[in-house]
Amino acid sequence: MLKTIKVPPHITEEKLKSLYKEMWLTRYFDEKVDQFFAKGLIHGTTHLCVGQEPSASGSIAALKPEDKITSVHRGHGHCIAKGADVNKMMAELFGRVTGYCKGKGGSMHIADLELGNLGANGIVGGGIPLACGAALTSKMKNLGYVVLCFFGDGASNEGSFHEALNLASIWKLPVVFFCENNQYGMSGSVKEMTNIENIADRAVSYGIPGKVVDGLDVIEILNVTYDAVERARNGEGPTLIEAKTYRWKGHSKSDAKKYRTREEEEEWKSKDGIKRFKELLISEGIFTEEEAKQLQQEAKKEIEDAVIFAQNSPEPSLDTLLEDVYA
Amino acid sequence: MSERVITYLEAVREAMSQEMRKNEDVFILGEDIGVYGGAFGVTRGMIEEFGPERVRNTPISEAAIAGTAVGAALTGMRPILEIQFSDFITIAMDQIVNQAAKIRYMYGGKGKVPMVVRLPGGSGTGAAAQHSQSLEAWTAHIPGLKVVQPSTAYDAKGLLKAAMDDDNPVIFYEHKLLYKTSWEVPEEQYSIPLGVADIKREGKDVTIVATGIMVHKALEAARELEKEGIDVEIVDPRTLVPLDKETIINSVKKTGKLIVVHEAVKRGGFGGEIASVVAESEAFDYLDAPIVRLGGKEVPIPYNPNLEKAAIPQVPDIIQAVKETVRFK
Numbered sequence: 104m105l106k107t108i109k110v111p112p113h114i115t116e117e118k119l120k121s122l123y124k125e126m127w128l129t130r131y132f133d134e135k136v137d138q139f140f141a142k143g144l145i146h147g148t149t150h151l152c153v154g155q156e157p158s159a160s161g162s163i164a165a166l167k168p169e170d171k172i173t174s175v176h177r178g179h180g181h182c183i184a185k186g187a188d189v190n191k192m193m194a195e196l197f198g199r200v201t202g203y204c205k206g207k208g209g210s211m212h213i214a215d216l217e218l219g220n221l222g223a224n225g226i227v228g229g230g231i232p233l234a235c236g237a238a239l240t241s242k243m244k245n246l247g248y249v250v251l252c253f254f255g256d257g258a259s260n261e262g263s264f265h266e267a268l269n270l271a272s273i274w275k276l277p278v279v280f281f282c283e284n285n286q287y288g289m290s291g292s293v294k295e296m297t298n299i300e301n302i303a304d305r306a307v308s309y310g311i312p313g314k315v316v317d318g319l320d321v322i323e324i325l326n327v328t329y330d331a332v333e334r335a336r337n338g339e340g341p342t343l344i345e346a347k348t349y350r351w352k353g354h355s356k357s358d359a360k361k362y363r364t365r366e367e368e369e370e371w372k373s374k375d376g377i378k379r380f381k382e383l384l385i386s387e388g389i390f391t392e393e394e395a396k397q398l399q400q401e402a403k404k405e406i407e408d409a410v411i412f413a414q415n416s417p418e419p420s421l422d423t424l425l426e427d428v429y430a
Numbered sequence: 431m432s433e434r435v436i437t438y439l440e441a442v443r444e445a446m447s448q449e450m451r452k453n454e455d456v457f458i459l460g461e462d463i464g465v466y467g468g469a470f471g472v473t474r475g476m477i478e479e480f481g482p483e484r485v486r487n488t489p490i491s492e493a494a495i496a497g498t499a500v501g502a503a504l505t506g507m508r509p510i511l512e513i514q515f516s517d518f519i520t521i522a523m524d525q526i527v528n529q530a531a532k533i534r535y536m537y538g539g540k541g542k543v544p545m546v547v548r549l550p551g552g553s554g555t556g557a558a559a560q561h562s563q564s565l566e567a568w569t570a571h572i573p574g575l576k577v578v579q580p581s582t583a584y585d586a587k588g589l590l591k592a593a594m595d596d597d598n599p600v601i602f603y604e605h606k607l608l609y610k611t612s613w614e615v616p617e618e619q620y621s622i623p624l625g626v627a628d629i630k631r632e633g634k635d636v637t638i639v640a641t642g643i644m645v646h647k648a649l650e651a652a653r654e655l656e657k658e659g660i661d662v663e664i665v666d667p668r669t670l671v672p673l674d675k676e677t678i679i680n681s682v683k684k685t686g687k688l689i690v691v692h693e694a695v696k697r698g699g700f701g702g703e704i705a706s707v708v709a710e711s712e713a714f715d716y717l718d719a720p721i722v723r724l725g726g727k728e729v730p731i732p733y734n735p736n737l738e739k740a741a742i743p744q745v746p747d748i749i750q751a752v753k754e755t756v757r758f759k
Contacts, residue, residue, distance in 0.1 A: 171505070204538035212536040221504060222537060226528050232494045233529060236501020236509075243457070243483060243507065263524070266494030273489065427539035428573050430597035 106387050108322050111165060111329040116389050120398060122164055122321060123384060126156035126377045127402035129180040132189060133352075135406050136179070136196055136210075140356045145196050149210040150177040154351035157376035158283045160184045161324030162251060162346070165332050169248045171219035171237050173230035176211045177283075177350070178223035181253055185220040187213065193409035199416035206419040207427075219248070227288075228254060228261030231280070235267050238276035238335075249335045250278045251328070257288030259302045268309040268343065275340035279331045282343065283318065285350040290362040303345035311341050318348030319376030322383070348376075433614035441583035441615050442472055442548070442604060445590035446510060448619050450480055453508065456594060459486040459495055460512030460548075469514045470550055470609055496522035496547070500530045500599075503545040508594060515561045516551030516603060519569075530599040531574030542597045546590070552605040552643060552693055553738055559730035562738075564642070564694035569601040570670040570703070576624055577670040579603045581645035583613035585668055588622030595621065605643045625672035629681070633663035635756055636687040639678055639704050640664060644691040644724075644743060651748035660756055670700055675707050682713040687755045689722045693742045696725025719758030722751045 110119070133151040140149060152159065159180030163172065174181040182192055187203070195202025196210055203213045214222030221237055224230035234252030241248045258264055259282055271278050282302050286293055299305070306313025312334075316327045324346055331342035349371035353360050360368075381395050390398070436444070450456050457480075458473060464487035467474030477485040488495045492513065499509040513519055519526065530543045553562035570577045576598055580586035586604065593600040630645055631652055640648040645666045652662035665681050667673055682688050688708055690701035701723040708714065708721065724743040732738055 173501075202538070204536060204540075207538050208536045214537045214540060216504075216537075216541050221501070222533065222541075224529075226524055229497070229524055229529055232497020232525060233501035233504065235494065236498040236503070236507075237505045239498055239502045240505035240507050243502075263493045263497065266489070266491035267497065269489055270491055270494045270498060274486075427535050429576075430534055430542035430544070 108383070108387065110322060110325060114164065114325065118164065119384060119389055122160050123377070123380055123395065124398040124402050125184060126160050126380065127399045128189060128405060129156045129159065129183045130377065131403050131406040132179055132183065132192065132409070135410060137352065146198070147209050148355045149196065150355050151352040152177045152180040152350065154371065154375070155283055155285055155318070155348045156180050157321045157380065158318045158324055158346040158348050161321040162281055162328040164325050165328035166249070166251060169219065170251065170332065171221055171248055172251045172253065173221045173234040173237070174223040174253050175230060175255060175258070176223060176225055176227070177255065178213065178253070179210070182213050182215070182220060182223070185215065186218045187215050187220065189405055189409040190412040193413040194416045197413040197416070198418065199413055200419040200423070201412070201416040205423060228258035228263040230254065231258065231263050231267040234278050235271050235276055238271065238278040239274070241277050247336065248277070249332045251332065252278055252280050254280070254282055255288070256282060256284040256286065256293045256302055257291070257296070259305065260296060268305070268311065268341065271341040272309040272311050275338060277335040277338070278341045279328065279335055280341055280343045281328065282345045283348055284345050285348050287350070287354070287362065289354040292362065301345055303343055306343035311343060313343045314345070316344060316346050318346030319374055319379060321376060321380045434617055435612050436583060436615050437610055437612050438583040438586055438604070439470065439472055439609035441587040441613070442590060443474070443476065445587045445594070447476060447479065449591065449594050450484060455506065455508045456510065457484040457486065457507065458510040458512060459488050459499060461488055461490055461514045463487055463512050468512060470606060473512065492518050492521035493525060496525035497529065499545050500525050500533070500543055503543045504533060504541050508544045510546045510548060510594065512548045514550070516549035516565060517560050517563045519547070519549060519565060526569070526575070526599065527572050531572045535574060543599050544597045546593045546600045546602050548602045548604060550606050551603050552607060553731045553742055554607045556733060556735060556738065558733040562731035564692070564726065566601070566603050566670060567694055567698060567700045570700055574599065575671060576600045577603070578624060578668065579642045579670060580668060581608065581642055581666050583611065583615050585622060585628065587615055588620050589624065589668060591619055591621040592624050596624065600624070603642065607643055622668070624669045625674055627665050627667045627674035627677040629663065629677065630666045631662060631664040633661040633685070635661045635685055636689060636752055637663045637665060637681040637685045638689045638691060638748070638752070639667065640691040641667060641670070641700070642693060644693055647743065647745050648691055648748055650745045651752065654745070654749055655752055660752060662752060673707070675711070678704060679708060679711045679713045682708050683716045686716050686718040687758070688717065689724065689748070689751050689755060691724040691743050691748060694726055695728055696723055697728050699725045701725050719755045722755055724748065724751055
C-alpha cells in the first residue's frame with residue numbers, strides 16, 4: 104500500500120507504474136522526433152513536450168475511459184496518455200498512410216475519437232470552445248463524461264479562452280480547463296505577456312474555482328484534476344487548473360531560444376518530473392530501481408519499434424488527395 | 431387548389447421546428463434567440479415549445495458559441511447556430527474555417543461536423559457597413575464547407591431541411607429583406623437537395639444567374655424586358671457549394687449569353703466563379719457576347735438610403751446589362 108501519498112480510488116500501484124512508463128514513452132517519442140527533424144527525415148514542423156510529461160500523464164490519469172480530451176499543437180504527451188498507438192502517431196509524423204490521419208494531418212492534428220481524444224489543434228486557443236461543445240453533448244444527452252481541455256499560457260490571452268470559460272461556467276458544463284503554463288508562447292514569456300502571477304487567478308472572473316499545481320508533481324496534478332473532474336461530473340461546472348511547467352526544447356524546430364537563458368533551462372531540467380516520480384515510487388516501495396529501469400527500456404523499445412513501423416509504412420496514394428473533405 | 435402562404439421567415443422557423451420535433455439531437459444556439467425570438471424574430475415562440483436546453487440563448491461570444499457548435503457536432507449533436515447578423519461570422523471565423531471545415535480531412539476521414547450556421551445577410555435595412563454585408567464568397571472559398579443561399583420561402587424550407595440532414599458544416603445565408611416576403615409553402619417537411627439549381631424563369635435570349643435577393647430583381651427586370659420582346663432565363667443556383675454547374679452551362683448553351691448578378695461586392699465575388707465555370711466549359715463556344723458580372727460596388731455599405739441602394743445592383747442595372755448583351759448576335 105502507498106505509505107505517504109494519497110491518490111484517487113481508481114489509481115492502483117500498477118497504474119502508477121504504467122504512468123511512469125507512459126511518461127518515458129512520451130519523452131522518447133519526442134526525443135526521437137527531434138532527432139529525425141534534425142536529420143531532415145521528418146518534414147513540416149512539430150512542437151515537443153519534453154519536460155512537460157507529468158502534466159499530460161498526471162491529469163489524464165484522473166479520467167475515466169469514456170472521458171474526453173481536447174489537445175494542442177504541443178500534444179504528443181496528451182495523445183499517449185489518452186492511450187494512443189505510438190505506431191500510428193509516429194507513422195503520422197512520417198506522413199504515412201498508416202498514420203492517425205492517413206498522413207494528412209501531421210503532428211498538430213492527431214485525434215483518436217474512439218479513445219475520446221478529440222484532437223490536437225494548430226490554432227492557439229482553438230480547441231477551448233470545442234471542449235465546451237463536447238461537454239454540452241455530454242450534458243444534453245446525459246452521457247456522464249467530462250472533457251479535459253488542454254491549452255497553454257499563450258492561449259489564455261486569446262478571446263476564445265475567456266468566452267469559453269464564461270460559457271462553460273454559466274451553463275455548468277462538465278469540462279475542466281487545464282492550462283499547461285510552460286512559461287513561454289513562441290518567444291513571449293508569461294511574465295511579459297500577462298500582468299498577473301497566476302493564470303488560474305482568471306477563474307475568479309468567471310465564477311469558477313482556479314487551482315495552481317506544480318506541473319512536475321504527478322501526484323498533485325492527478326489529485327487536483329481528479330477533484331475537478333468529479334466536480335464537473337457531478338454537475339457543479341468547470342474548474343481552471345494551471346500547471347506550472349517548462350518545455351525543455353524550443354518552441355518548434357527552428358528556435359534559437361534567444362529569449363531565455365541556458366541557466367534557466369538547466370534549473371528546470373534539474374527538477375525533472377519523471378525522475379522525481381521514480382524516486383517517489385521507489386520510496387513508496389512500488390518498484391525498485393531495477394524495475395524502473397526495465398519500464399524505461401520497454402518504453403524506449405516501443406518507440407524504436409514505432410519508428411520501424413513508420414519507416415516501413417507506405418506513403419498515401421495521390422488518389423487519396425481529395426478524399427474525406429466532406430462526410 | 432392553392433397552397434398555404436407563409437413568409438420566408440416563417441418557413442425557416444418551420445423547417446427548424448419540424449426537425450426539432452423529430453430529432454432530439456437537433457438544437458439551436460445563438461444570441462437573443464430565447465424569449466426575444468432573435469434579432470429578426472426567426473426563433474420567436476421556439477423557446478416556449480422546445481425549452482431553454484434546446485433553444486440555447488448564448489452570451490455575445492461568437493467564437494465560443496461557434497466552437498461549441500463544432501464540438502457538439504463532432505460528438506453527436508446536430509446544432510443550428512444562429513449568427514445574429516451575417517457580418518458577425520468574422521468573429522467566429524476561426525471555428526468555422528479552421529475547425530469545422532477541416533476537422534474531418536485533418537483527422538484522415540474520422541469524425542464529422544453536422545452543423546448549420548444560419549446567417550441573416552444583405553443590405554437594405556439602413557444598418558450600414560457592419561450589419562449589411564454579403565460575405566458568402568469567403569465561405570464558398572473554403573473546402574469542407576457547403577454554402578446555401580435560398581431566394582424564396584419554398585427553397586428556404588426545403589434547403590434548410592437538407593442542410594440539417596447533411597453531415598457537414600453548412601453555411602446558410604438568409605436575406606433580411608426576404609424575411610417578410612410571402613410564398614406558397616407546403617406544410618409537410620420536404621427536402622431540396624444541395625447542389626441542384628432552379629430555373630426561376632425559362633427564356634431563350636439571355637441567361638441571368640442570380641443569387642439571393644437578386645433573383646427577384648432579375649425576375650422584375652425580366653418582366654420589363656418581356657414587354658420589349660426580350661426573353662430572359664433566370665437560373666438560381668440556390669447553393670454555391672456544391673454548385674450545379676450543369677444547369678448553368680446548359681442554360682448558357684441555349685441562350686448564348688450570360689449575366690451574373692449578386693449583391694456581394696463584385697471584386698472577388700462568387701460571380702467570378704460562375705463566369706469562369708462557363709468560360710472553362712463547352713458553353714464557351716456558344717457565347718455570342720462577353721460575360722457580364724453585376725455586383726456590389728467596391729465600397730462598404732453606406733447608411734443613407736439612396737447611397738445604400740446605389741451600392742448594389744438594381745433592376746435598371748440588370749435591364750441595361752441585358753439590353754447591351756442581347757445586341758450581340
